[in-house]
Amino acid sequence: MSRLRFGLIGAGQIAHISAKSIQSHDAADIVAAHDPNAARLAELCEAFEIPAAYDTADALFQDDGVDAVYIAVPNKYHAPLAQAALEAGKHVILDKPFAMNLAEAEGVAAAAAAAGKVFTLGMNMRFREDSQKVKSLVDAGVLGDIYHAKAFWFRRQGIPRIGTWFGNKELAGGGCLLDIGVHLLDLCLHTMGNFEPVSVSGATYTKFGHRGLGEGGWGKSDREGIPFDVDDFATALIKFANGATVSLDVSWACHAEEHNRNNVHLYGSEAGASLYPAKLFRQDPLRTDYDVIDNLAGDTPMPHGDRFHNFINHILGDEPLCCTVDQALTIQRILDAIYESAQTGREVLIQQPVPA
Numbered sequence: 001m002s003r004l005r006f007g008l009i010g011a012g013q014i015a016h017i018s019a020k021s022i023q024s025h026d027a028a029d030i031v032a033a034h035d036p037n038a039a040r041l042a043e044l045c046e047a048f049e050i051p052a053a054y055d056t057a058d059a060l061f062q063d064d065g066v067d068a069v070y071i072a073v074p075n076k077y078h079a080p081l082a083q084a085a086l087e088a089g090k091h092v093i094l095d096k097p098f099a100m101n102l103a104e105a106e107g108v109a110a111a112a113a114a115a116g117k118v119f120t121l122g123m124n125m126r127f128r129e130d131s132q133k134v135k136s137l138v139d140a141g142v143l144g145d146i147y148h149a150k151a152f153w154f155r156r157q158g159i160p161r162i163g164t165w166f167g168n169k170e171l172a173g174g175g176c177l178l179d180i181g182v183h184l185l186d187l188c189l190h191t192m193g194n195f196e197p198v199s200v201s202g203a204t205y206t207k208f209g210h211r212g213l214g215e216g217g218w219g220k221s222d223r224e225g226i227p228f229d230v231d232d233f234a235t236a237l238i239k240f241a242n243g244a245t246v247s248l249d250v251s252w253a254c255h256a257e258e259h260n261r262n263n264v265h266l267y268g269s270e271a272g273a274s275l276y277p278a279k280l281f282r283q284d285p286l287r288t289d290y291d292v293i294d295n296l297a298g299d300t301p302m303p304h305g306d307r308f309h310n311f312i313n314h315i316l317g318d319e320p321l322c323c324t325v326d327q328a329l330t331i332q333r334i335l336d337a338i339y340e341s342a343q344t345g346r347e348v349l350i351q352q353p354v355p356a
């Protein structure tokens with residue numbers, strides 16, 4: 001195979017950004033798309049000159065001219081559509097979050113293994129240049145033993161369109177934790193190189209969205225008056241098998257000085273780091289001063305900086321897949337545990353999967 005032909009499922013806001021990314025790869029084409037909303041489907045097909053617009057996802061999956069499917073739809077449909085695409089013999093790149101819960105995600109993982117097709121979750125923040133630079137220093141051992149990390153994404157007024165699927169538990173599975181918490185959690189564990197959680201304590205809050213407050217406007221879906229019943233703030237402490245801890249804080253809306261702020265801070269025995277922008281903190285070699293290095297040198301093994309390029313290069317060439325299905329399952333396991341802990345008020349122990 002020398003080119004990869006994509007079908008897109010979902011023609012909402014992120015699909016337009018993703019289509020641009022796919023078309024920026026010189027060995028990829030978008031040949032088909034589907035969205036139940038005819039107007040949004042036509043808009044996407046026109047904007048990116050996509051030749052085939054399908055009325056149903058199944059019709060797209062049956063198209064032999066489609067090699068790979070990108071799925072960007074309300075969370076409720078992530079797992080069923082990913083599973084159906086894999087069963088139809090397509091490679092799949094699914095937008096986050098993986099699924100509504102771990103059981104669904106495991107179903108997709110099993111379908112990918114049975115089909116022998118490539119499956120990934122498109123965790124775009126991993127690919128940023130700053131993320132890659134810090135990750136390369138961690139991998140080289142510059143930070144030593146990373147014993148704590150602080151990951152956060154605070155939005156002051158960033159709830160996606162209120163009255164759409166985004167704020168509804170039945171359609172989205174959760175709120176800010178599943179929507180943007182997943183990004184920072186994934187980025188943090190990926191950078192630390194630690195995917196062995198053992199326990200989670202968490203709390204979630206709904207303080208703004210149900211009052212019609214805190215909206216940021218993201219999303220193309222029409223407002224349908226769908227009730228808001230998910231978290232707009234979440235916090236968690238996650239413990240790992242090697243004793244490390246991660247604190248995670250996320251908000252779609254909160255009273256804060258800044259409009260939008262996200263980062264991962266890493267605390268290691270030899271140095272500390274933060275990602276946005278990439279910085280390293282350590283004592284100078286003579287131990288007479290303290291260095292804050294902000295013009296940070298570090299490798300960027302994926303200079304394209306793009307989740308779609310990684311997926312395409314992996315299928316067509318030899319670039320390692322950045323986000324593996326096991327890592328994506330671990331993130332979903334933690335997200336489930338945070339919601340369980342928030343509901344029960346107790347720490348939740350996480351079972352490590354038994355190796356196959």
Ligand SMILES: NC(=O)c1ccc[n+]([C@@H]2O[C@H](COP(=O)([O-])OP(=O)(O)OC[C@H]3O[C@@H](n4cnc5c(N)ncnc54)[C@H](O)[C@@H]3O)[C@@H](O)[C@H]2O)c1
Pocket residue numbers: 009010011012013014015034035036037040057071072073074075077095096097122124164179218219220221
């Ligand atoms: N990676 C990122 O940074 C990022 C950013 C935004 C959104 N997302 C994810 O992408 C997905 C879509 O988000 P969005 O912002 O584009 O939402 P959106 O509301 O703008 O669009 C969703 C689209 O899905 C369509 N749709 C609904 N049910 C469908 C179905 N069964 N089959 C096919 N299409 C269906 C809707 O008609 C709509 O056009 C969500 O899962 C979201 O979490 C990821």
